[in-house]
Amino acid sequence: MRSILVLLASSSYVALVCALSLPDGLKSRIAPRSLDFVRKDKIHIPPQEWIKKAPAPSDHTIHLKIGIKQNEEGLEFIRSHLMKSSDPTHELYTSHLTHSDILSLTSPSPSSLSAIESWLADHSITPSTHTHTPSASKDWLTLQIPISKAEDLLNATYSVYEHWKTGAQIIRTEEYHLPKFVMDHVDVVAPTTWFSSMHANARGVKPVPLSPPTNGPTGDEVKVVSTVGEGGVNITALCNVTLVTNLCLRTFYGSVDYVPKAAGRNQVGVTGYLGETALKADLQMFLASERPDASGHTFSVDLINGGTNPQTLNSTQIANGVGIEANLDTQTVFGVTFPTPQVFYSTGGSPPFIPDLDTPTNTNEPYLNWIEFMMGQEKLPSVVTTSYDDNEQTVPFAFAKRVCDSFMILSARGVSLLFGSGDEGVGPNGTGAEDVCFTNDGKNRTTFLPNFPSTCPFITSVGATQDFAPERAVDILEGDFFSGGGFSNYFARPAYQEEAVGAYVESLGGANKGLFNPGGRGVPDVAAQGLNFKIAWNGEFLAVSGTSASTPLFASFITLLNDDRLSRGLGPLGFLNPWLYSVGKKGLNDITIGASTGCNTNGFPAAKGWDAVTGLGTPNFKELLKLV
Structure with a gap:
């Protein structure tokens, strides 16, 4: 029995309580401040x-x-500085902020930290039960608590949700609340309202029926390649659209004869999620075929949030194709950028929830874990490529904004962040349960589905092309592989896109009116080949497609551009888009053939200039090299 008094002072109501017995589990619920909840996130259906x-x-x-x-x-300040440091006409161009700069600019105020500690203390959550990350800035706090405690803390109700197609299960709530006194000190709490089906963008995996040579290019191939720039390359003879080799890609885009000069001062990063693993034995098999001069070299691995990178696959992993995505990314990058060091980031967070195991890993929001890790690093790669995304509307706006702001901060430190634009055009085709081109607001209106994080204005989004004479937007009906593109419903069109994207929207003449946001950030920014890349996986060669192929490829050319700049004492390019839309576009091949269909519509057409299928175009490395 606890005796609680009613105290009245003047006309002020100090506290109101009564004598009653309270079970220990309800003690936290009587904290007066915590009773005054306000909804933090709207109901997210x-x-x-x-x-x-x-x-x-x-x-x-x-x-x-x-x-x-x-x-x-x-x-x-960071946002303003980023716009200056990425503007090639500004005196601060490529003047990037340091790790210590970022810490001094972004660290939460002592009052915010104090308010949150008080809130947690109200629920008997002590500092010994949680951690602040990164340790220097303390702008993220992680708790390991039971669902019952989380529900009390957030005045929320969590449920188990199951994906109708994959059977994956996650624990989410459709809304949550915070007490008024901490409302202004918290941006977002997760996992709460993000119903993610985050996926990799590798598609159309096909075994190669004939074993390709494992001893590198033949003498004739080397001779042909050596005449690049002298009009001696027959691309149609060198490039087979059913099995596109790394040698073909380097030749077609013009980097085959570029020799890195500052590899020791440069680095490229590749992200891996959802249990993906990058297999080093397969890399050696790939290099023996495509880059024999690189044989014996490999990438380093950073494990984040319980991430793993096993080098032997079990039967279940083989059946599920685990490692195909990671191998595609790491091999594509290594084939183009060798000997530039490469780091593979393996971030844990999958599977999201297993009902019969008491596992703390029940979230499929791994971007947060990767961001936390990167924010704590004093040295970062100059380029990071990511081949994973999700429908923008499944990501709560507060979460998307916090993640996007984090990408802005990494960009301000001189990192070029590239993301695949997706493989389903403006959204998946289909009928019934498979047709998901509807608004996620309960009104079930037909809508196009842009992908996040591609819609974040502080990253570079990469679409996909196919064929070589001429090159065209990828549009493979079998397997429904179309270059992803569209317009954000969360982020407005940034200034650097105003002229190019505005002209494209006007050229549509009202087509698809009501199905997209004409004032939104346009996707993608650029494109590259994305069909039938030759990779090695589990001891055999495969042909793999997707913006998962085009993204690491384009990222590789940016890595080489940075190499050239570093060799001349200049800084890395960092955030690419303002440069791409003003200067860099002169070094891109404008793609005007094809379309990004989807949602059972004709989608968006490729067009002269920027379009919502291939962006500004594909790389002409030699011209880009002149422009930097």
Whole structure:
């Protein structure tokens, strides 16, 4: 029995309590401040492919991440500086911020940290039960608590949801609340309302029926390649559209005779999620065929949030094709950029939830874990390529904005971030349960589906092309592979896109009106070949397609451009888009054939200049080299 008094002072109501017995489990609920909840995130209706199955187990452990509000003035300074440092006409061009600069500009205020600690203390959550990350800035806080405690903390109700097609299960809530006194100190809490089906963009995996040579290019091939720039290359003879080799790609785009000069000062990063693993034995098999001069070299690995990178696949992993995505990314990059060092980031976070195991890893929001890790690093790669995305509307806006702001911060430090634009055009074709081209607001209106993080204005989005004479937007009906593109419903069109994207929207003449946001950030920014890349996986050669191929390829050419700049004492390019839309476009091949269909519509057409299929175009490395 606890005796609680009613105290009245003047006309002020100090506290109101009564004598009663309280079970220990309810003690946290009587904290006066915590009773005054305000909804933090609007009700986020699960996409139709997610089905509510049951209440979340109350004793299930959840990793709850709290994004503590960063210094607003500092963020605005970073945003302003980024626009200057990425503008080739500005005196601060490529003048990137340092790790210490970022810490001083973004670290949460002491009052924010104090308010959040008080909130947690109200729920008997002590500092010994949680961690601040990165340790220097403390702008993320991670708790390991049971669902019952999370529900009390957030005045929320968690449930188990199942994806109708894959059977994957996640624990989510459709809304959550925060007490008023911490509302202004928290940006986002996760996992809460993001019903993600995050996926890699590798498609159309096909075994190669005939074993390609494993001793590198033949003498004739080397002779042909050596005449690049002298009109002596027969691309149609060198490049087979059914099996596109790394040698073909380097020749077609003009980097085959470029020799890196500053590899020791440069680095390129490749991200891996969803249990992907990059196999080093397969890399050696690939290099023996495509880059024999690189044989014996390999990439380094950083393991994040329990990520793993096993080098032997079990039967289940083989059946599921684990490693195809990671091999495609790492091999494509190594084939173009060798001997530039490459790091593979393996970020844990999959599977999201296994009902019969008491696992704390029940979230499929790995971008947060990767971002936390990168924010804590003093040295970063000059380029990072990512081949994973999700429908923008499945990502709550508060979460998308916090992640996008984090990409802005990494860009301000001189990192070029490239993401695949997706493989389903403006959205998946299909009927019934497979047709998911509807608004996620309960109104079920038909809409095009842009992909996040491609819609973030601080990254470079990469679409896909096919064929060589002429090159065209990829549009493979078999397997529904179309270069992803469209317009964000979250982020407005940035200034650097105004002229090019505005002209394209006007040229549509009202086509697809009501199906997309004409004032949104346009996707993609650029494109590259993305069909039938030759890779090695599990001891055999495969042909693999997707923007998962085009993204690491374009990222590789940016890595080489950085190499040239570093060799001349200049800084890396960093955030690419302002340069691409003003100067770099002169070194791109404009793609005007093809379209990004989807959602059972004709989608968007490729066109002269920028378009929502191939962006500004594909790389002409020799011209880009002149422009940097």
